[in-house]
Amino acid sequence: MIVKRKPLNLFERLYLPAIIGGFKVTLRHLFKKKVTMQYPEEKWVVPEGYRGAPYLVKDQEGSTKCVSCQLCEFVCPPKAIKITPPGPAGQLADRANAEKMPKEFEINMLRCIFCGFCQEVCPEEAIFLQKDYSLTGTSRAEMVYNKEKLLALGGTHAGVQKWKHKAEEAKAQENFPVKV
């Protein structure tokens, strides 16, 4: 399609009115409130419910909550999570009654898409998307966060201590008739 251009009239051809119009806009903004943030000196307030990097959390007693059920590994769309289960000879969980704890838990933050499926699927409330959005590293290997790092970054999340509750319930029934 050919667009026919109307020839400019005299007022438009004068050039100066447009310049003045432009200066008016600039002057108006000069006295308005500034919207630019001086990142990284100045940081953004992350809203509630923001989906940042997923980290592992500990319970109020400082125990690892994850039992390595591997549901997050299964549900993870970009396959960022890799869990090494403890195996038969592995260390038992640091909570009574839950016999299992991951030997290694790795999240490749370069793969992670912060979708939150891992948090949604976790039956133990052990992984949460937290507020970190700026993850940096100098190599690919550095961007694979291991269990130690994830637990250190994750902090504590108080919640229902289901395994502790079970252990207490079992202890109350110690008159179980026969020791097998």
Next chain:
Amino acid sequence: MSAAPTTEVKPAPPAIEKIKVKVDGREVEVPKLTPDWQGKFAPTTMLQACDIAKKDVPHYCYHPKLPVAGNCRMCLVEFGTPALGPDRKPVMNPDGTPKIAKSPRPAIGCATPISPGMEIYTSTPGVKQMREGVLESLLINHPLDCPICDQAGECKLQEYSVDYGQSASRFVEAKVHKPKAVDLGPRIMLDAERCILCTRCIRFTKDVAGDDALGIVNRGSYNTIATFPGLPFDNNYTLNTVDICPVGALTSKDFRFQMRVWFLKETKSVCTSCATGCNVLISSREEKIYRYTPRDNDAVNGPWMCDAGRLNFKWIHRADRLKDVLVRGQKSSWTAALSEIADKLKQAPAGSVAIVASARQTNEELWLISKLKTKLGALSDSVERTGDADKLLVSADKNPNTNGARLTGICFSEMGINLPKIAAGIAKGAIKTLIVFGEDVTKHGISTELLGKLDTLIVSDILPNATTSAAHYVLPGCAHAEKRGSFTNTKGRVQKFLQAVQPQGEARAEWDFLHDLVYNVTGKNGFLTIEGLFNEMAKDVPAFNGLTWAGLGDTGVTVKI
């Protein structure tokens, strides 16, 4: 395939009367008698009739290869029988159909025999309600520790909870807690809380394995599976109880906390630990094998396998596997090594070559070796392996393919009689070239000094040994889980197995490089794939005539041996 060359002696099936029953309104013809767990004919049950009518009836304690116990009550169904008048004649509806007297009470499908004209209802609201009730009752004291339970993913409680379960428990009282992580035997771990007391494990070990080791102790909700005090549960079939346990009560110590089952890729294969050739599924993930489980094949192993065979796969991942083609100790390539070997073999005068093959190799590989043997006029043999047998599955012959070696002409019916001849030939200097496949000949009468006398020693193996370290040419081979092929078991059943994981390093399947070698030496070609190779072999070996790779199916074909 019109004339499959099977010699399976099937007893002429006794003429079994067929009776008509209706399952959910659909009429099906059902044999009056069905083989029970021992293969004896017993009256067909409602559950079997529903199975024939393709109606799923949930069940926990029923297992087709175990005696019926009828204790889980999950298979409750409603039914009715033709009503009889006072004159013992069927009462008819006005439209001429027999009037059905519906039973006032439901009955368990697994133990109620069918009768002519019976109507079974599996999907009425009443049946659904009963299933929901039974499931709720089974879950009263269940710990719901699926996140740490190895059975999760293949658990009947989980499956039926999806179908008949409630999203929340109505039970507010404290659950009964029973012992967890009980060491029941060297290979079995018991979690008494998860047990639903179906007694499958008790029946299996008493009636099938013949070791009455398990029982239930205590009363009421304290019911617990236990061994006799001081007696471990350690027969050679204990791990089958893990397979048949419908919940996570009995778990394998070897597989404990190794991997969640939903990640595992299952490959149809055959166990190589003895000549029985139990059908197995190899479960692997990311090139690592995690477990073997038996695969149903009534002609060989039924649904069982022995513990020794099941755990005999760790060597596949050994770090010292042979991974490189070595020519006189130096790393080389397949092309270079194979053409060098072929040149040497072509120049070798007749009678100067001997071959020691292995009865652990597949039919196809042994057949290719027999082609080399004929071309070179070589002496050949294999190595016998014997051990203890038992009444159930374990065979005294520990080679998975003894019959394959015999049928392809690698060895005589008595295996190993040529080995002294080969040793003598080397000592005299008549035999200058020795080809060894998968055997350490230094342990079978051909000492390292004798090997030193050879001009050429060609060895293909999986793991390093004294023979491979003396070899001029080392060709790294594959474990059965890393290649395809077929074995002929002790009864002459030809069974194929498929590839579960990739070969390690430079290793290649023996049939693959043998094909190249045979082509280089004899000029014979035309079987680049395992299918083509098998079919070619079937044409050439009289015992295998008429077989095809596809025709073997998943469960194999029996040939005359």
